[in-house]
Each structure stands twice: as structure tokens, then as C-alpha cells.
Amino acid sequence: MSFTAHLIYFSPTGTTKKITTSIAKGLGAKRVVDYDTTLPGSSVETDLNDGVAIIGIPVYAGRVPELCLQRMQTITAKGLPCVLVALYGNREYEDALVELRDFATGQGFKVVAAGAFIGEHSYSTHERPIAEGRPDAKDLLLAVQFGQQVATKIEDGNFDTPEIAGNVPYKDRVQFGGVAPETDRDRCTLCGKCAESCPTGVITVTEKVATETDHCIMCCACVKACDVDARPFNHPRIKERRAMLLANCSQPKAPEVFI
Numbered sequence: 001m002s003f004t005a006h007l008i009y010f011s012p013t014g015t016t017k018k019i020t021t022s023i024a025k026g027l028g029a030k031r032v033v034d035y036d037t038t039l040p041g042s043s044v045e046t047d048l049n050d051g052v053a054i055i056g057i058p059v060y061a062g063r064v065p066e067l068c069l070q071r072m073q074t075i076t077a078k079g080l081p082c083v084l085v086a087l088y089g090n091r092e093y094e095d096a097l098v099e100l101r102d103f104a105t106g107q108g109f110k111v112v113a114a115g116a117f118i119g120e121h122s123y124s125t126h127e128r129p130i131a132e133g134r135p136d137a138k139d140l141l142l143a144v145q146f147g148q149q150v151a152t153k154i155e156d157g158n159f160d161t162p163e164i165a166g167n168v169p170y171k172d173r174v175q176f177g178g179v180a181p182e183t184d185r186d187r188c189t190l191c192g193k194c195a196e197s198c199p200t201g202v203i204t205v206t207e208k209v210a211t212e213t214d215h216c217i218m219c220c221a222c223v224k225a226c227d228v229d230a231r232p233f234n235h236p237r238i239k240e241r242r243a244m245l246l247a248n249c250s251q252p253k254a255p256e257v258f259i
């Protein structure tokens with residue numbers, strides 16, 4: 001198809017980005033424009049008026065992370081067709097997709113399809129794997145096929161918004177912060193990749209690594225960006241959460257699409 005696909009996403013550990021990219025492939029867009037809103041200062045102010053948008057977010061406690069909404073609020077449209085993606089860590093996505101639908105509609109997009117896909121949980125470790133390695137090849141293929149279905153729907157001139165799973169009012173927001181990954185000084189090489197990957201810019205690297213925990217969103221970008229495993233996240237709250245996820249969410253879930 002001869003349109004432009006606008007990829008708008010927030011993706012600290014990269015799984016949301018992978019799925020939105022595969023959907024764009026399936027759409028068959030001539031040109032793909034990336035709006036990666038993950039890092040501080042990455043917001044762009046733009047009003048989109050041609051093509052199709054794909055808006056992707058990770059699910060945090062069954063909701064859209066507040067930071068995503070802040071980073072994306074400067075992107076508006078005038079009725080541009082849009083595909084929504086909620087990436088979740090194999091627990092539940094709860095009200096995230098309906099919240100994203102309402103946000104996107106408020107920004108001027110016309111929601112024509114939505115999908116909930118699964119990605120490796122931010123708290124997953126090799127020892128305690130939760131949806132490890134997802135999205136896998138099968139997930140990515142499903143995302144491409146979903147993109148193809150959306151392209152057909154648009155070509156047919158059908159811009160209806162489908163019914164999307166989730167509740168309004170949304171579940172209460174959980175406040176994050178106060179705890180953050182730590183630095184293992186014996187392993188740390190002071191390379192700075194943790195600071196470069198942090199969406200809230202709370203990590204400072206000098207002769208040691210300092211983390212300002214109050215504004216950490218616990219996304220684990222720094223944990224996964226570290227090549228030498230020097231960012232363990234083993235606060236008792238996280239250990240408890242990991243144990244709950246392992247006990248209750250080990251059965252692989254399948255992506256769900258609404259079109």
C-alpha cells in the first residue's frame with residue numbers, strides 16, 4: 001500500500017517496539033516513520049494527517065503507564081486511522097487497551113483495530129523466567145498477519161472502531177517508585193549503558209552509579225541493557241512479585257486482536 005505508517009511507541013525493554021514494527025510490515029506501508037517516545041526529551045510535537053498510525057505501549061498494572069500518556073500527548077491527528085497495541089508480560093492487560101483507545105480518540109485518531117500481545121516480563125530473569133524470549137517467531141508472525149488484516153479492512157473503506165476488551169472506569173492506578181534496581185559494583189564496568197537506557201533519567205554514572213529511586217518506574221530497561229549483569233533488581237517487593245508471576249502466569253498466553 002502507498003501510505004505512510006507512523007509508529008508511535010514507548011518501549012523500555014524493546015518488546016512493544018518489536019510488535020509495532022511487525023504490524024507495520026504486515027500493513028505493507030511504503031514508508032515507516034518512527035516516533036520512539038521512550039527516552040527523556042524524545043517527545044515530538046506533530047499533527048498527523050496522512051497514512052496510518054500504530055500506537056504501542058507496555059501494560060503496567062493493567063493500565064497505560066502515565067509516562068507514555070505524557071510523552072505521547074503532543075502527537076495529535078485529524079481522524080487518522082490507528083491501530084493500538086498493548087504489550088503485557090503474560091499476566092493480564094486488564095483495562096490498558098480501552099484506556100489507550102480513549103486516549104488515542106482524544107488525540108484525534110480513529111481507532112480501527114487493537115491487539116494485546118505478549119512480551120517477556122520486565123521482571124523476568126534467566127533463573128526466574130516469565131514469558132522469556134517473547135515475542136517469539138510465532139508472535140511476530142501473528143503481528144504481521146494482524147497488520148495484513150488491518151490493511152484489508154482499510155482498503156475496504158471500513159474505519160469502524162471494534163469492541164475492545166476492558167472496563168471503564170479503569171482499575172485504580174498503582175503508584176511506582178521508591179524502589180529501583182541496584183548496581184553490583186564488583187561487576188559494573190561504568191560503561192553507562194544503564195543511564196543511556198533509562199526512560200526517566202534517574203541514573204548518573206561518575207566513579208560509581210547512582211540511582212535516584214523516587215522517579216524510577218521499575219521498567220528494567222537498565223537491567224536488560226547491562227551486558228555484565230550488574231543491575232540486579234531483587235528488592236523484596238520485586239522478589240515477591242516474581243514469585244507470584246511464576247506461580248500463576250507461567251502458562252503461555254496467546255495474542256488477542258480486535259478488528
Ligand SMILES: Cc1cc2nc3c(=O)[nH]c(=O)nc-3n(C[C@H](O)[C@H](O)[C@H](O)COP(=O)(O)O)c2cc1C
Nearest residue numbers: 012013014015016058061062089091092119121122
Ligand atoms: C511496573 C510494571 C508493571 C507491569 N504490569 C504488568 C501487568 O499488569 N500485566 C502484565 O502482564 N505485565 C506487566 N508488566 C510487564 C510488561 O507489560 C512487559 O514486560 C512488557 O513486555 C514490557 O514492554 P517493553 O519491552 O516495551 O518495555 C509490568 C512491568 C512493569 C515494569
